[in-house]
Amino acid sequence: MSDHSEHHIVPLKVYFLVFSALMILLFVTVGVAMVNLGPFNIYVAMSIAIIKAVLVVLYFMHVRYSTRLTMVVAAAGFIWLVFLLGITILDYTSRSWIPGSYQ
Amino acid sequence: MDTTSTVERVSATGIISDTIRTNFLNADYGIKSWLLTKDHKRIAILYLISITVFFMIGGAFAAMIRMELITPEADVFTSEAYNKVFTTHGIMMVFFFLIPSIPATLGNFLVPVMVGARDLAFPRINLLSWYIYVIGGLFTLTALVLGGVDTGWTFYTPYSSTYSNGYVMLTGIGIFITGFSSILTGLNFIVTVHKMRAPGLGWFRLPLFVWANYAASLIMVLGTPVVAIGIVMIALERGLGLGIFDPRLGGDPVLFQHIFWFYSHPAVYIMILPGMGVVSEIMACFSRRHIFGYKFIAFSSLGIAIIGFLVWGHHMFVSGQSSYAGIVFSLFTFIVAVPSAIKVFNWTATMHKGRIVYSTPMMYALGFIGLFLVGGLTGLFCASLGVDIHIHDTYFIVAHFHYVMVGGSVMAYLGGIHFWWPKMTGRMYPEGWGRFSALLVFVGFNLTFFPQFIAGYLGMPRRYHVYPPEFQIYNVLSSGGALVLGIGFMIPLIYLFWSLKYGEKAGPNPWRAAGLEWETTSPPPTFNFDYQPVVDHEPYNYSEIDARSSATVSTHSVQEEQHV
Numbered sequence: 001m002s003d004h005s006e007h008h009i010v011p012l013k014v015y016f017l018v019f020s021a022l023m024i025l026l027f028v029t030v031g032v033a034m035v036n037l038g039p040f041n042i043y044v045a046m047s048i049a050i051i052k053a054v055l056v057v058l059y060f061m062h063v064r065y066s067t068r069l070t071m072v073v074a075a076a077g078f079i080w081l082v083f084l085l086g087i088t089i090l091d092y093t094s095r096s097w098i099p100g101s102y103q
Numbered sequence: 104m105d106t107t108s109t110v111e112r113v114s115a116t117g118i119i120s121d122t123i124r125t126n127f128l129n130a131d132y133g134i135k136s137w138l139l140t141k142d143h144k145r146i147a148i149l150y151l152i153s154i155t156v157f158f159m160i161g162g163a164f165a166a167m168i169r170m171e172l173i174t175p176e177a178d179v180f181t182s183e184a185y186n187k188v189f190t191t192h193g194i195m196m197v198f199f200f201l202i203p204s205i206p207a208t209l210g211n212f213l214v215p216v217m218v219g220a221r222d223l224a225f226p227r228i229n230l231l232s233w234y235i236y237v238i239g240g241l242f243t244l245t246a247l248v249l250g251g252v253d254t255g256w257t258f259y260t261p262y263s264s265t266y267s268n269g270y271v272m273l274t275g276i277g278i279f280i281t282g283f284s285s286i287l288t289g290l291n292f293i294v295t296v297h298k299m300r301a302p303g304l305g306w307f308r309l310p311l312f313v314w315a316n317y318a319a320s321l322i323m324v325l326g327t328p329v330v331a332i333g334i335v336m337i338a339l340e341r342g343l344g345l346g347i348f349d350p351r352l353g354g355d356p357v358l359f360q361h362i363f364w365f366y367s368h369p370a371v372y373i374m375i376l377p378g379m380g381v382v383s384e385i386m387a388c389f390s391r392r393h394i395f396g397y398k399f400i401a402f403s404s405l406g407i408a409i410i411g412f413l414v415w416g417h418h419m420f421v422s423g424q425s426s427y428a429g430i431v432f433s434l435f436t437f438i439v440a441v442p443s444a445i446k447v448f449n450w451t452a453t454m455h456k457g458r459i460v461y462s463t464p465m466m467y468a469l470g471f472i473g474l475f476l477v478g479g480l481t482g483l484f485c486a487s488l489g490v491d492i493h494i495h496d497t498y499f500i501v502a503h504f505h506y507v508m509v510g511g512s513v514m515a516y517l518g519g520i521h522f523w524w525p526k527m528t529g530r531m532y533p534e535g536w537g538r539f540s541a542l543l544v545f546v547g548f549n550l551t552f553f554p555q556f557i558a559g560y561l562g563m564p565r566r567y568h569v570y571p572p573e574f575q576i577y578n579v580l581s582s583g584g585a586l587v588l589g590i591g592f593m594i595p596l597i598y599l600f601w602s603l604k605y606g607e608k609a610g611p612n613p614w615r616a617a618g619l620e621w622e623t624t625s626p627p628p629t630f631n632f633d634y635q636p637v638v639d640h641e642p643y644n645y646s647e648i649d650a651r652s653s654a655t656v657s658t659h660s661v662q663e664e665q666h667v
């Protein structure tokens with residue numbers, strides 16, 4: 001393809017930096033799992049996971065250096081995932097809200 | 104470029120084409136030239152043949168259902184066999200006919216021509232999608248031959264994951280594989296519309312059929328993976344005993360319904376959006392007017408595609424979902440009716456003061472509006488929390504979704520096939536037979552499904568082959584209607600075949616319609632245009648076309664020239 005030549009060349013240093021960031025976050029994930037934060041367990045674990053995923057998408061999958069259209073496409077995938085997970089979880093968390101609901 | 108000169112040049116070449124020119128159909132005749140083709144038009148024909156086969160299989164199973172239901176007793180099938188019959192009808196019609204119907208046939212054929220491109224962005228992937236579709240279909244057909252599956256097309260857990268003895272996995276694999284064909288088609292359309300539009304063809308000059316297929320493609324790409332994952336989860340639980348849906352293993356059966364309907368509700372919009380695109384084209388052409396509210400129709404397609412993803416829980420009001428989630432889903436379902444209504448109002452306004460031609464495609468389009476209106480409005484009954492508890496799992500629901508999927512999608516599909524048949528084959532179908540069978544389909548359809556609203560409201564449950572005798576009258580009406588509907592579907596099949604050899608030659612633009620597809624010859628050459636089309640005018644410029652043609656040539660004289 002002709003637009004292959006327009007691809008941004010990312011210096012290796014960036015890849016290594018992102019990789020070490022991911023590794024550090026991996027250890028943080030494991031470390032946090034050993035500490036009981038009560039109701040915050042899930043929020044902390046998910047926040048770290050989201051940071052890792054964003055790093056992979058932006059750098060390893062080159063979205064940061066892509067056209068705006070690619071960014072929109074990538075973002076759409078994430079927004080749809082939020083639809084799926086968010087509204088499904090809404091069902092499970094709200095089952096006790098209204099008396100007479102199934103629990 | 105001057106449009107007038109373009110049209111005249113093409114008409115001129117179109118006349119020559121009947122004697123010496125090659126087109127995509129006569130470019131090559133070998134079987135390899137079809138099975139290894141990269142031409143989107145040939146792939147569309149391959150899809151057309153294969154979905155027709157699946158439509159006939161699904162139709163045969165519908166006939167069996169209607170035959171069994173003529174009497175309240177079990178006459179033809181055991182309960183187990185009946186379960187397999189309605190499951191097969193649903194799976195064949197939904198996954199192998201309705202979802203690919205308009206996008207893979209008319210969309211495949213027309214989207215590249217309508218945007219003025221030589222082909223889709225990825226011709227090889229397009230061919231791959233057809234092979235994937237056929238392989239998936241063969242898997243599911245194998246399951247059918249081996250003994251079938253009895254879960255219903257919805258595969259609800261824990262029945263499908265734990266208890267059913269049918270060929271759930273083989274069927275599931277077939278649907279999983281076929282899902283990829285629709286992802287690839289959607290991807291191809293999205294890239295083509297973004298990247299391959301002809302010079303001058305801005306987004307708001309695109310035909311509404313392209314907008315509609317673009318919106319449906321978004322759903323195919325974003326939704327299909329989710330149902331595929333759901334099928335994989337069932338496999339993991341059935342095969343490896345992983346606890347996902349089985350409460351004894353720590354799973355939750357309702358989770359499957361969330362995953363399944365996240366795709367399968369929007370799947371209804373994969374079926375209906377392209378149909379709405381077809382209707383927009385036909386409405387404008389046979390009202391001889393610029394489409395009313397172009398941007399509203401275009402954006403309502405996107406609106407339906409997006410909001411359609413937020414309503415899936417309306418299938419789960421009585422299946423253990425929280426009441427609060429039920430309220431949210433009910434609200435969103437009412438909201439998604441708004442963009443659909445916008446389209447209906449705009450079509451009606453398009454016809455207002457138009458010079459309406461009651462051609463076969465227009466009759467199907469008018470039928471679509473009426474039936475989709477009934478289907479859509481009864482959808483609001485179903486979306487109301489209280490009413491739904493009464494009508495859930497009754498024939499009211501069956502009638503509702505057949506009004507949308509058959510009264511909507513299939514009517515639009517047939518309308519589109521008739522409208523673009525001259526373009527696809529270069530031949531006209533017999534207009535009299537066309538109108539007659541369109542009328543027959545409309546009457547037969549209503550006779551089949553309207554009584555089901557009443558039977559359902561009175562309490563007849565779906566998926567039972569033994570029922571209380573007081574429902575017999577509705578079932579007899581319904582089965583009689585199904586016979587009329589079946590004949591209405593057979594007649595076009597026969598005369599369309601007939602027309603391939605004996606139909607009148609169509610010429611490039613028998614309807615004097617607007618749009619790039621009508622500026623090339625019928626059937627189009629392999630690369631669609633002999634020149635790079637340039638668009639310098641607004642879409643649906645029917646007043647200009649009519650003003651021009653009354654000044655120069657009428658359709659009739661064009662057709663007469665061809666016979667010389």
Ligand SMILES: [Cu+2]
Binds near residue numbers: 414418
């Ligand atoms: Cu739905």
